[in-house]
Amino acid sequence: MNKILLAVILILLIIVVIVLPKYFKIQNKVEKQQQELDIATRYIQQLNQKLKSIPQEKLKQTSDPDKIRDLLNGYLKEKRIEDKIPAIDKISQQKNEKRFIPDLIPVQRNFALSQKFSEKHKAVDFAAPTGTEVVASAAGEILSVYYDKYLGNVMIIDHLNEYATLYAHLATSIYEAKTFVEKGETIALVGNTGNSTAPHLHFEILVNGENIDPEKILNIK
Ligand SMILES: [Zn+2]
Structure with missing residues (x-):
């Protein structure tokens, strides 16, 4: 028993x-x-x-995501050279314009401010569902795209003036470094990569390399 x-x-x-x-x-x-x-x-x-904006003759029939991405990046690069990238001297005239000032909230919908700026957390966090689009807070050139143990997938944009912005815990980045992006353009998707417990965007604004409170520039209600 x-x-x-x-x-x-x-x-x-x-x-x-x-x-x-x-x-x-x-x-x-x-x-x-x-x-x-x-x-x-x-x-x-x-x-x-x-891809719908790509002329049909450029679009070879393919369903391979890597090929589609190459095709898209190739097309965008071509387009940028033609009419998107302003000449460098034009940028130097424009760099203080609103277009190059990171005052646009990088998550446009379905978000909640989940953590504020502090001495220990030099960023603001926007809680949002995985896959939510992340947009460039201002026009500029992507300085780097990399993986960090804590911040997960990271993208940094140089706004070609004293400003730079950093986007972290991304699910995926749509562009690679050296790409010119417009203000409001989708650059990545919200994720939960690195040391993160729930999907959110960790967003930093740097002025001459020093973190400032993003809420000072962004208009968050
Ligand atoms: Zn954070």
């Missing part, structure tokens, strides 16, 4: 200690994969929308 009881307890212990954590791990993985799939789907939808 006692042996049977012991066996039952042992089996229960095995379930609690070994089986359950494995089960939750698998559940977590499935959830994460679903999330990644959702991000990829939105990303491709977004690319497709941009």
Whole structure:
């Protein structure tokens, strides 16, 4: 009798200690994969929308996301050279214009200000669902796109004046470094990468390399 009881307890212990954590791990993985799939789907939808602006003769039939991205980037580069990138001397005239001042909230909808600027947190956090579009707070050139253990996927934009902006915990970045982006242009998608517990955008504004409180420039209600 006692042996049977012991066996039952042992089996229960095995379930609690070994089986359950494995089960939750698998559940977590499935959830994460679903999330990644959702991000990829939105990303491709977004690319497709941009691709509509590409003349049909340039658009070879393809469903390979990498090829689509190459094609899109190639086209945008070409277009920028033609009419999007202002000449450098033009930029130096324009760089103090509103277009180059990062006063646009980088998440346009479905967001909540979840953390304010402080000595320990030199940024503002915008909580928003994974895959929400992140827009450039001002026009400028992407300085770098990289992965950081804490900040996850990061993008930094140089606004070609004293300002720079940093976007972190991104699900994915749409552009690579050296790309010129317009104010309000979609540059990335909100994610939960790096040391982050829930999807949000960590947003920093730097003036001559020093962090300032973004709320001083952004008009957040
Ligand atoms: Zn933050």
